[in-house]
Amino acid sequence: MPKQLYISIFCAFLLAGCQPPAANTAQPPSTPPESLPGASSTPNIAPASPDATGSQPGANPTPGPDGLPQASPIPGSAVPGALPPGLAGIRFLAGLNRFLDDQGESVNLGVELLNAAGQVLPGQVALEWSSSRPQDLIVDASGKVTALVDQGYTEIRVRVPGSSFEATTIINVNSTSGGNSGSSGQTGKATVPFSLTSESGSKGDTLEIRGEFLGGRDTILVRFGELIVPVLTAASTRLTVEVPDMPAGVVEVRAQEGSRSHVAGYTVLPRLSQLSTGLSLNDQVVIKPGGILTLNGSNFDPTPANNTVYLGDLALVPNSASPSQLTATIPAGLTTNANLPVSVKTDSLTSNKIDALLRHLVFDNFSPSTGAPGTIVTINGAGFSETTAVHFNGVPAIFTVVSPTQITATVPAQAIEGVITVFNGNSASSGTAFDAQRVIRVNAQVNTGQAGYTANGATWGNAYNNLQSALGMANAGDTIWIAQGTYLPHATEPTVTFQMKQNVNIYGGFASGDANLADRNPVDHKVILSGDLGNDDIRTVTPFTAVTPNSFNVIRGANSSRLDSVTIQGATSSGMLNNGVSPTLNRVVFAHNNASYGGGLRNISASPQMTELRFEQNHALSEGGGLFSSNSNITLNGGVFEGNVAGAGAGGMINRDGTVSTLSNLRFVNNRDGRGVNGRAGGLTYWASGGGSLENAVFDGNDGTAGAIYVERIDGELLIDRVVAVNNTGLETIVRFNIYAAAGTSSVVVRNLLVANNEATSDVFTVLGDTTDGSFVMRNATWANNTWFTALDGFNLHPVNGAAAFNAGVTDVGNPAPAQDIVGRNRIGNPEPGAYEYDGPIVP
Structure with a gap:
C-alpha cells in the first residue's frame, strides 16, 4: 500500500x-x-x-x-x-x-x-x-x-x-x-535547475530562464501559475517567454521538460506604458497644475482607491480606474518646475516609471491665430495667477488674468509675427507663432515736415497722408487704419478709384494715436471717401448736384476684404461698385452719390455680406437710387434707406435679374421713384428676382407706383414676414395699393403684415392683376389703427398695450418667426405681427 x-x-x-x-x-x-x-x-x-x-x-x-x-x-x-x-x-x-x-x-x-x-x-x-x-x-x-x-x-x-x-x-x-x-x-x-533573470516584471516583458534544457522549444512547457505561455526562443542553456496578461501579484513560474521540472517565484507588476495630458515639450509629456493626467498600462486595480499615482514623492488617488487606464487630477497649487518620475502603486506593487515635465507655468494654446493690433487673444494654460507680463514676439501687451488657466491679451500696435510669451518669474511660450497682421496707418493731417518723418504707415507719426499710398503698399493679410478726414481717389482724374485688395481690411473712425481697434469712434472721427474732386457739389437739394469733375466710382470692392466705418459720397457712377467680388461691408454710409443704376452701391454678379449700412440722398436716373443688385446673392442685416430717388424704379433698393437677397431689420423712409410707365416702388422692388426673404422691415412715407414694395416675376420663393407699412403713397390711377404684386408673380408669401395710413380710399391688401397662374399668398395682413403704435425709436411703429393683434402672428413649417425684432428685442410666445415685439406690461 x-x-x-x-x-x-x-x-x-x-x-x-x-x-x-x-x-x-x-x-x-x-x-x-x-x-x-x-x-x-x-x-x-x-x-x-x-x-x-x-x-x-x-x-x-x-x-x-x-x-x-x-x-x-x-x-x-x-x-x-x-x-x-x-x-x-x-x-x-x-x-x-x-x-x-x-x-x-x-x-x-x-x-x-x-x-x-x-x-x-x-x-x-x-x-x-x-x-x-x-x-x-x-x-x-x-x-x-x-x-x-x-x-x-x-x-x-x-x-x-x-x-x-x-x-x-x-x-x-x-x-x-x-x-x-x-x-x-x-x-x-531530476529537476530542471534554472534561474530567472528577473524576479519581477509586467505584461509584455521578455523573461529569460537560464538552465540546462535537453530539447528544443517544442519540448518545454512553461507556466505562470496555471497559465501556459509559449516559449519564444530556446537553447541548451536558456529560453525566453513573454510575461502574460494576468493579475498583479506573486506567481509561480514552472518550467517542465518531459519528467523534469522546476519552480521559482515571480512577481507580476502593474505596468505603465503611456502618459497623456495633451501637452508635450521635446516629445516629453508636460504636466500642468490643475490638469488631468491619463495613465495607460496594465494590471491596475479597477477600484480607484486601490491605486496610488506618484509624481515623484507626491501621492495622488485616481479619479477613475480600469485595469488598463487611470486618470488623476494634478493639484492646482503646484508652483515648481521639475522633471518627475511617474509611477503607479497597486496594493504593495509598484510599476515602472515614466518621466514627465511638471511645469508651474504652462502655455496650452491661443486663439485667434491671427489678428491686427487691438485684436483680443485668449490664452489657455496653467499657473497664470501671478502673471507679470505678456509679450507678442517681444512687444509688451495689455492683458487681463481671467483665471489661473486663462489670460486675455490685446495685440499691441507694434506686434510682428512670432510667439506669444507669458511671464511670472518663469516664462512659457506658445508652440506656434501668432500671425500679427501689419497695420498701415493713414492720417490726412499728419505733419509730413516733422523731423524724422518717414512715410511707411508703421506709426501714426509716420502715417501716410493719403489712402492710395497705403493701398499701394498693402499686402494680403494687412490692415489699413484711417484717421478722421476726407480722402480723394485722385486730385483731378475722375476715372481713378480706390481699388480694394483681396485679404486687406480697411477701418475708419480713428483718432491719431489710437492704439487699438476698440479705441476708435467713427461718429466723432468721421472718415469720408469722397469723389467730389473740386469740393464744390451742392448737397442741399435732393437729388444733390454734382459739379464735375467727380469720381465715377469712389471705391471698388475685392474678394475677402472688409470696408468698415467710412462714408462714401460724391460719385457720378455709383459710390461703390462690386463687380464679381464678395467683400464685407459694415457700418458704411452711402450719401449724395449719382448713377444710372445704383446711386449709392451697385452689385453685379457679386455676393457681398453687409451689416448696418445707411443709404441717404442717393440718386439713380433709372433704377436703385440707394442700392442696385443684378445677378447677385446679397445679405443685408440692419440698415436705413432714407431720401433716395430713382427716375424709373425703386427709389430705395432693387433686386433684379436673378438676384437672391436675404434682408432683415431694415427701414425704408421717404424714398421715391418716378411714378412713370416703368415706375415701380418707392421703397423696395423685386423684379425678375431670384427670391429670398425680407424680415422685420418698416416702410414709412415712401412714394412710387407702389409705395412700399413692388414684386414682379419672382423666379424662386420669396417670404415677406413681419413688415409694417405706413404713410406710403402709390400711383392712384394705376395701383391704389401700398404693396403691389404684378400679374404672373408666384411663390410669394406675405405674412404678419401691418398697414396703416397709406394713400388709398381704403387700405386694401389684395393683389392687383391675374394671379391664377401663380401662388401669391397673403396671410394675417392687419389694418392697424393708430392705437397700435407708439414712438420709442423715432418711429411711431411700436405696439402698445391692448392692441388687437397681440400675440397674433403666424408662422409656417420651415419658416419660423425671426428670433428678434427690428430693434433686437427677443420674439417671445406667439410673436406679434409687424417689425416690433411688445415688451411692456400687459394691462387689462
Whole structure:
C-alpha cells in the first residue's frame, strides 16, 4: 500500500450521494504526452463532452483531440440533483495546487459555480470526478487526488451529472525523493535547475530562464501559475517567454521538460506604458497644475482607491480606474518646475516609471491665430495667477488674468509675427507663432515736415497722408487704419478709384494715436471717401448736384476684404461698385452719390455680406437710387434707406435679374421713384428676382407706383414676414395699393403684415392683376389703427398695450418667426405681427 501524505483539504461544496470508488492498484509506467507542451491552457468554463467509454481501470486510454487521454467516469461517483438557478458553467478554484512531489501525496480540488456573466453563484451541486490515467492518480468523489506513482501527467475532469457543465485541469507528479517509486518501476526524476533573470516584471516583458534544457522549444512547457505561455526562443542553456496578461501579484513560474521540472517565484507588476495630458515639450509629456493626467498600462486595480499615482514623492488617488487606464487630477497649487518620475502603486506593487515635465507655468494654446493690433487673444494654460507680463514676439501687451488657466491679451500696435510669451518669474511660450497682421496707418493731417518723418504707415507719426499710398503698399493679410478726414481717389482724374485688395481690411473712425481697434469712434472721427474732386457739389437739394469733375466710382470692392466705418459720397457712377467680388461691408454710409443704376452701391454678379449700412440722398436716373443688385446673392442685416430717388424704379433698393437677397431689420423712409410707365416702388422692388426673404422691415412715407414694395416675376420663393407699412403713397390711377404684386408673380408669401395710413380710399391688401397662374399668398395682413403704435425709436411703429393683434402672428413649417425684432428685442410666445415685439406690461 503506497504511503499517503494528506495536505490541507478544501471542499468548495457539499457533495451529496457520492461514494468513494474502489482503490485502483494497477500502476503501469506513465509518461507525459508528447503534445502537452503545445496544448492550450485549461479553460475556465468548458462545455460538456460525451463520456469516454470502454476505458477500464489500469488500461491506457486513447488520447483525445487535445493530446491528453480521455477521462473515464468513476462508476457511482455522483447522483444528479437540482441545479442552482442561473448556473451557466463551472471552473476550478484559482490558486489550487496542481503539482504533487511524491507518491502518496494528495490534494483536494475545489470548484466554483458560475452564471452567464462569469460571476460566482452560491449553492451546492453533486459533482462527478474522473482521471485520464487512474493508474497514476486516483481521484475520489470529493475531489481528493492521490499520487500512486512518482511522476506523470494526468488530466482531472469534473462534471455536473445530468448537465453540460464540466471543467478540466492537469495534475503532475514530480518525485523529489529519488530512487525507486514502488510499483512503477521507474527511477526518480531530476529537476530542471534554472534561474530567472528577473524576479519581477509586467505584461509584455521578455523573461529569460537560464538552465540546462535537453530539447528544443517544442519540448518545454512553461507556466505562470496555471497559465501556459509559449516559449519564444530556446537553447541548451536558456529560453525566453513573454510575461502574460494576468493579475498583479506573486506567481509561480514552472518550467517542465518531459519528467523534469522546476519552480521559482515571480512577481507580476502593474505596468505603465503611456502618459497623456495633451501637452508635450521635446516629445516629453508636460504636466500642468490643475490638469488631468491619463495613465495607460496594465494590471491596475479597477477600484480607484486601490491605486496610488506618484509624481515623484507626491501621492495622488485616481479619479477613475480600469485595469488598463487611470486618470488623476494634478493639484492646482503646484508652483515648481521639475522633471518627475511617474509611477503607479497597486496594493504593495509598484510599476515602472515614466518621466514627465511638471511645469508651474504652462502655455496650452491661443486663439485667434491671427489678428491686427487691438485684436483680443485668449490664452489657455496653467499657473497664470501671478502673471507679470505678456509679450507678442517681444512687444509688451495689455492683458487681463481671467483665471489661473486663462489670460486675455490685446495685440499691441507694434506686434510682428512670432510667439506669444507669458511671464511670472518663469516664462512659457506658445508652440506656434501668432500671425500679427501689419497695420498701415493713414492720417490726412499728419505733419509730413516733422523731423524724422518717414512715410511707411508703421506709426501714426509716420502715417501716410493719403489712402492710395497705403493701398499701394498693402499686402494680403494687412490692415489699413484711417484717421478722421476726407480722402480723394485722385486730385483731378475722375476715372481713378480706390481699388480694394483681396485679404486687406480697411477701418475708419480713428483718432491719431489710437492704439487699438476698440479705441476708435467713427461718429466723432468721421472718415469720408469722397469723389467730389473740386469740393464744390451742392448737397442741399435732393437729388444733390454734382459739379464735375467727380469720381465715377469712389471705391471698388475685392474678394475677402472688409470696408468698415467710412462714408462714401460724391460719385457720378455709383459710390461703390462690386463687380464679381464678395467683400464685407459694415457700418458704411452711402450719401449724395449719382448713377444710372445704383446711386449709392451697385452689385453685379457679386455676393457681398453687409451689416448696418445707411443709404441717404442717393440718386439713380433709372433704377436703385440707394442700392442696385443684378445677378447677385446679397445679405443685408440692419440698415436705413432714407431720401433716395430713382427716375424709373425703386427709389430705395432693387433686386433684379436673378438676384437672391436675404434682408432683415431694415427701414425704408421717404424714398421715391418716378411714378412713370416703368415706375415701380418707392421703397423696395423685386423684379425678375431670384427670391429670398425680407424680415422685420418698416416702410414709412415712401412714394412710387407702389409705395412700399413692388414684386414682379419672382423666379424662386420669396417670404415677406413681419413688415409694417405706413404713410406710403402709390400711383392712384394705376395701383391704389401700398404693396403691389404684378400679374404672373408666384411663390410669394406675405405674412404678419401691418398697414396703416397709406394713400388709398381704403387700405386694401389684395393683389392687383391675374394671379391664377401663380401662388401669391397673403396671410394675417392687419389694418392697424393708430392705437397700435407708439414712438420709442423715432418711429411711431411700436405696439402698445391692448392692441388687437397681440400675440397674433403666424408662422409656417420651415419658416419660423425671426428670433428678434427690428430693434433686437427677443420674439417671445406667439410673436406679434409687424417689425416690433411688445415688451411692456400687459394691462387689462
